[in-house]
Amino acid sequence: MATQDLGLRQPAKESLLYDPKFRSLAFQVVTVLVLVGCIWWMVDNTIENLRRSNISTGFAFLRGRAGFDISDRLIEYTSDSTFLRALVVGILNTLKVAAAGIVLATIIGFLVGIGRLSNNWLIRKICTVYVEIFRNIPPLLVILFWYQGVLAVLPQVRDSYSLPFNSFLNVRGFFLPAVIWDGAFLPSFSWNGFLPNIDWSPVMAGRLWLIDIAILLAIAMAWFVVRRARQRQAATGQQFPVFWTSLVLIIGLPVLAFFAAGAPATLEFPQKGTFNLTGGANIKPEFLSLLLALSFYTASFIAEIVRAGIQGVPKGQTEAYSALGLRPGTGLRLVVIPQALRIIIPPLTSQYLNLTKNSTLGVAIGYPELYSVGGTTLNQTGQAIEVVVIFMVVYLSISLLTSLVMNWFNAKMALKER
């Protein structure tokens, strides 16, 4: 400080180039200028290109008639529906295969991951071989293998394989008996401008609302039982069979309501004709190949995550619960798994996201998920920018939503410290 006061420093002669603040500011300004320049150039080119090919911008095209058919759909759709509806069908199909895939992959992944830690040598080896095979083969290849190699060479409809419960397996997929309900469980939605229009009449027409109410009531009662049991255990130390009680409530009440409503459902069996099977539910080969390939592939990664998670719990924890006199099953449930989950959840989240993103591979075999429907829309309208914006918005929101849910779960599971 004294030297400064004496005026020995000569700031005037120091080049601005050696001032870190100035340098960082200058660098950022240059970055922004270059970026803005690039974007301006690209936007300019794009406008010029669009003008030349006579494509109008904007999302108005979404209200136009789609004109193409979608075979696999969860909501009503015909080729006369709008592009918007087609895209919604695509999004629902993406979500359908992602949800089914996540469930299946988690089950297989946990089984294989735990299997890799088994004391049985043979089981350990089988699980290792499974992991090493499936995680080193591209998922797209596996999808094509199932679709073209296995499902496409199944017999034609008239020589279908007959399976139990009057179901059939043939080149058109899996045919199962379907449950036909008299009425609907949920009200029908339609969009009136931006406001949703909710129509309750299909629910009220039958007696299905009784089952709806029973389900809600059962969940509420189970929640209450869990709360009470926890309070009682904290106060008196007495345990209550929470699991079995809630199970009985959640299954029993709706079943009771079902019979109280006069069993408003019939089973419809697929009928075999010469060229086609009519009635029943059909799982399409596209969906089946995509589901099998994605879940087997992702399961191999989940297995490794689970193994690492369980191995990440120190051995002292196992010894400690044995010392406390807990049995292996109880100890595993109360001591090891809660700690392992902390290690497992973050990488598990990214695997779920990967699976959802990989569902776009369905386009290779014609499964009508968002990407494939969007591609068709693009081919018909030429609205490349808008379609890409829709892709970005939908995939980013699915990613963010899954991360949010998993982060919430993770925070719930995390170690509570001070």
Added chain:
Amino acid sequence: MQEHDLSWVRTEMALAQAAPPSQVGAGAWMRNNLFSTPVNSAITLIAALAIVWFGMQILNWMFFSAIWSGSDRTACLTTEQGGQLPAGWSGACWPFVSSRFGYFMFGRYPVEERWRVLLCGLLFLVLLVPLLTPRIPFKRLNAILFFAVFPFVAFFLLLGGYFGLPYIETQLWGGLMVTLVISYVGIVTSLPLGILLALGRRSKMPIVKLLSVVFIETVRGVPLVAVLFMASFMLPLFMPPGMTFDKLLRALIGVALFASAYMAEVVRGGLQAIPKGQYEGADSLGLGYWQKMGLIVMPQALKLVIPGIVNTFIGLFKDTTLVLIISLFDLLGTVKQSISGDPTWATPQTAKTGYVFAAAIFWVFCFGMSRYSQYMERRLDTGHRK
């Protein structure tokens, strides 16, 4: 008083006794690992039966019942389907693979020019093997040749048009060659780009940080198929009218950008693991930003994340198959094309055979990479683990 010393002191060590027979040998191992409890024994038996059954099925399909020679589809058809094989036959149709082998490797690259691809592959191996073998010296020269010189040599060799080599447009490229070209370019460009992005994300400059975060999170949030789609539909739209882009180049740009975002997150993990003292130490030595990063932080950070980097490479290698969706023909693309677009070999077994063949190639590459990364991890583990 007379003392009776009843104690006895042994003067030589007792000989070690052999372990009881129940604890050593194959019998004990089997008792411990396969038949420790009744439940375990039952599981072992069921698993062994399943292995034998499935193993026989697979071996039978691949070797014993497989067809090894033939000139067209009739060799692999049963009597019901119009061939000579007994009804109910099922086995691999290997002549399909051998007859299309050149296509699977090179695509439609002209046969008389394929020596260029082979030469390129040979150069690649000659440079790669010493680079990966720790014992061989001249690593710096080797790395410069492999990462900086080889791409130009390969470019002129494969594309041609100079030095008297005929020009081969990328439309004709295909097969394993395209898979390797895309992976090589993706790997070589994604590492430096990823390092830059990771540094940007940890930078103190708010705008640079913001841009890096937005880029990384956006790219990681969308599927590669959508990125490739953007690269193939949007890039031409962004360019001045009349300027066209090669399709392969568009895919390369898409793959490189995609992989670099993932690489950035891996590198960031490494950067976060370096203690603050290392940064401060470098600062106190008077090193500038790039010197600090290049000489002190990066060598340690990259070493930490080698498994992550190799995993990203493996993912990239598997993801190159997606270019078939924007109709480029990589290894999987050529196999698919031969299965669905070639009536000479249309049999019920063709698809299975072709995909098993492609899967074997992909598996060998990916498994090799993961094994090498494990080896490197053990070798570089100079940490102070107890």
